[in-house]
Amino acid sequence: MLEVLIFSFSYKKSTLPFNESEHGGGFVFDCRCIPNPGREEKFKERTGKDADVKDFLMNQSEANEFFDNVKKIAEQACSKYLDRGFDQLMFCFGCTGGQHRSVYFAEKLADLLDRNEDIKVILKHCELPKIMKRLGR
Template sequence: MDSLPTRDVEVVLLTGASGAGRSTAAHVMEDLGYYVVDNLPPSMIPEALRLASAESAIERIAIVTDVRSRAFPGGLPGVVGIIKSLEDAGIRPTVVFLDCSDDVLVRRFENVRRAHPLQGNGTILEGIEAEKAMLRSVRGTAHLLIDTSDLSVHDLRRVLEDAFDGQVGRDLRMTVMSFGFKYGLPRDADLVFDARYLPNPHWDPRLRPFTGRDAPVSDFVLSQDGASEALGHLRDLVRTVLPGYRREGKRYMTIAIGCTGGKHRSVAMAEALADRLRGPGIDLRVLHRDLGKE
């Protein structure tokens, strides 16, 4: 690829499902100081990077590519080959993939009274399914997968600001998340652990009003047989795979711990696991997805 950058430029490739928030994400990246190029066919990415590298004022570039490029040779699936070629040349773009559940996407398209780009004469859901098939290979390249099903515009902004505030390329960003199985599995988790094997504080009237962030519940959960052992094994597992994440250029890792409602056991275990994982080279945050829903 002769048209690759001759100067280091921080590169973010932004893609994902139509209706999942790409436009919002592009605006956020622009606010964070990125030069944003929207609706760029994958085949033109190397040339865009070459041009960006020739401009001394451009230090960071975010390229949005999606199904709108399907009319060009290679279409969106071609981005996988482009990413591989960039990596072979020593350029490691950060791939951000925005995803969303089908029912939320349908509702969003209905609310704005717009057709899905791949809908044609069919239904919105048929368009969504066609796009997901087209995106499957691209989704597998993502370094940062963001599920916007339950995110507001402001939530999405915070997620991107957390990820791209100047730390990209240095520390690995790790999120330890608690969740409730009854609200669904987190779609953007890399590792999922089930804490429902532990006794449920919900059935103790004295503990029920508290959450896993409160000492009475935390002490109860962590004192149960198998709790400390599980945390130790999880810590060791994460430490084992971290070198592979860094070697493959993955800068983000989400570990999800679930219980029934996401209020007691998963919260206590997530907080305790985070305490065991904090250390040099890891930028860690704790997120309690479903806390407060009960």
């Protein structure tokens, strides 16, 4: 069984998550190259878990291309980690505020990998609890 840790975080507000497993490391994806929904007024109080933000990002060709690349890396890494008997792998997604893009991609990868019975996904959004509290949700 491979435990896959998936984090979303903010480059401005939090630090890069640290993998304390025996092998350490993992992958870090910088989502700031994708158009930021947070710059549009209608999305300021929304997150990457909300349907309208997901729709916005799904309609960005850059976002689809970005995730296709992430998916290839993740599938290859998970397969090789399982083959080698490793027990943990980490993927991190960062964006400016840790609210929209990083959350969206972390959720998307978690959904994809959770379909594999040899993988246990642990998903953590570093900024989202604070954001939800600020938004009154």
